[in-house]
Amino acid sequence: MGISDSIINYRRFMKLRNYSHHTVKNYMNILRQFVLWVDVMVEDVDHKKMLDYIEWLLHRRLAAKTINCHLNCVRCFYDYLYYEEGIRVKNPVKTGYTLRLPKPLPRSLKEEEVAVFLSAMENIRDRAMFLLMLRCGLRVEELSELTTDAIDLERRRLDVKSGKGGKGRLLYLSDDACHGLENYLKVRCARRAKKVFLVEKGRYRGKAISVRGVQKRIEYYAKKTGLKVSCHTLRHTMATQLLNADAELVTIQDLLGHTSITTTQRYCRVSNLKVQRDYFSAMDKVVRGQNL
Numbered sequence: 001m002g003i004s005d006s007i008i009n010y011r012r013f014m015k016l017r018n019y020s021h022h023t024v025k026n027y028m029n030i031l032r033q034f035v036l037w038v039d040v041m042v043e044d045v046d047h048k049k050m051l052d053y054i055e056w057l058l059h060r061r062l063a064a065k066t067i068n069c070h071l072n073c074v075r076c077f078y079d080y081l082y083y084e085e086g087i088r089v090k091n092p093v094k095t096g097y098t099l100r101l102p103k104p105l106p107r108s109l110k111e112e113e114v115a116v117f118l119s120a121m122e123n124i125r126d127r128a129m130f131l132l133m134l135r136c137g138l139r140v141e142e143l144s145e146l147t148t149d150a151i152d153l154e155r156r157r158l159d160v161k162s163g164k165g166g167k168g169r170l171l172y173l174s175d176d177a178c179h180g181l182e183n184y185l186k187v188r189c190a191r192r193a194k195k196v197f198l199v200e201k202g203r204y205r206g207k208a209i210s211v212r213g214v215q216k217r218i219e220y221y222a223k224k225t226g227l228k229v230s231c232h233t234l235r236h237t238m239a240t241q242l243l244n245a246d247a248e249l250v251t252i253q254d255l256l257g258h259t260s261i262t263t264t265q266r267y268c269r270v271s272n273l274k275v276q277r278d279y280f281s282a283m284d285k286v287v288r289g290q291n292l
Contacts, residue, residue, distance in 0.1 A: 003035060003041075003042050006080075006081060006085060006087075007028070007031055007032070007035070007077075009084075009085070010027075010031070010077055010080050011024060011027075011028055013080060013084060014027065022141070026069070026073075027073045027076075027077075030069070030070050030073040030074070031073060031074070031077055034053070034070070034073075034074055037053065037056065038053070042089075043087065043089045045092045046090075046092055047092050047094060049092060050071075050074075050092045050093055050094075050097060051097070053070075053074075054067065054071070054097060054099075057070060064099040064100070064101050065101055067099055068098050068099055068101070071093050071097055071098060072098075074092075074093050075091060075093035078090075078091040078092065078093065079091060107228070107233055107236060108233065108236040108237040108239075108240040108241075109227070109229060109233060109234075109237045113227055113229075114134070114237065116225050116227065117130075117221060117225055117227055117229060118130070118131070118134075120221050120224050120225045121221065124180075124183050124184050124187055125184050125188075125197060125198075125200060126217055126221070127180050127183075127184075128177075128180040128181050128183065128184035128197075129143060129197055129214060129217070130218065130221075130234060131174075131176055131177040131180040131181070132146075132158075132177055132180075132181065133231060133234040133235060133238075134177075134234045134237060134238055135173070135174040135176065135177040135238060136158060136171045136172070136173065136174075136177060136238070136255075137171070137235050137238040137239060137255050137256045137257075138158075138160070138171070138235070139231075139232075139235065139257075140211050140214050140215065140231040140232075141162070141211055142160050142162060143197065143214060143231075144195075144197070144208065144209060144210060144211045144213075144214055145162040145195070146158070146160070146162075146195065146196045146197065147161075147194050147195055147196060148193075148194060148195075148196055149194075150196075151181070151185075151196065153173075153178065153181070153182060156172055156173040156178050157170060157171065157172055157173065158170070158171040158172070158173065159171075160257075167257060167259075169254065169255070169257045171255060189205060189206055190205075190206035193206060193207075193208070194208075195208035195209075197209045197214075199213065214231060215230075215231060218230060218231055218234075235256070238255075238256075239252050239256060239264070242255070243274055244273040244274050246274070249261065249264055249265065252264050
């Protein structure tokens with residue numbers, strides 16, 4: 001069996017494992033590039049060759065996160081060759097080859113910045129989209145894939161079925177998010193379309209708005225308001241606001257769809273209001289105890 005057949009089989013394997021369309025497409029592109037780059041048989045690639053590959057990726061000035069994605073893709077492919085196709089080949093990607101990544105704190109908008117951001121929106125669709133991201137913590141992919149049958153306005157709920165890793169979750173609508181969504185559904189340009197958010201102008205009018213389409217709209221408002229804001233900033237803002245309002249960390253984890261509580265705990269480091277309240281509350285008890 002040739003390497004091309006193995007790559008095709010690996011693509012089928014990922015689809016059977018319910019990998020997202022985006023992940024399958026990305027992995028296939030990375031593997032094709034890797035196979036074209038190596039000047040030896042794939043079975044003969046060793047650790048030294050992988051170091052050369054990393055150096056080549058660095059020379060192309062790819063971000064460390066992107067390079068790690070390349071390495072993870074190649075590592076998974078060699079695992080597939082070994083365990084699924086029975087090809088006794090050593091995996092050339094060592095764990096220590098992963099590049100170290102900076103861990104910046106999640107950035108969130110201040111209350112006054114949220115007000116400026118929302119007040120800049122005259123478009124009903126855009127206001128509904130970004131209120132859902134801000135109040136429900138939707139990822140941009142989840143927003144783009146949201147369908148009309150996932151909305152329950154009567155019980156003010158969203159049933160997100162296309163979450164990261166194929167995991168669904170139940171979300172709830174705040175007053176302003178529910179109101180914004182209702183207003184948009186009344187004027188939506190294609191009533192029978194399955195996807196909720198649609199393109200409103202041009203040749204693709206009535207088609208589902210793409211991830212890039214949503215990102216371009218938030219870039220427009222970022223420029224209009226002078227704010228440093230992205231789709232993920234809205235998600236961070238929602239988590240930080242809930243934490244400052246004393247929501248339990250496990251509740252926020254469930255709403256955001258985080259697999260690990262460690263991911264959610266990162267928001268504690270930027271939630272200064274809660275830290276401040278907890279400090280003074282605890283210190284008051286300490287001081288009163290010493291004065292007894």
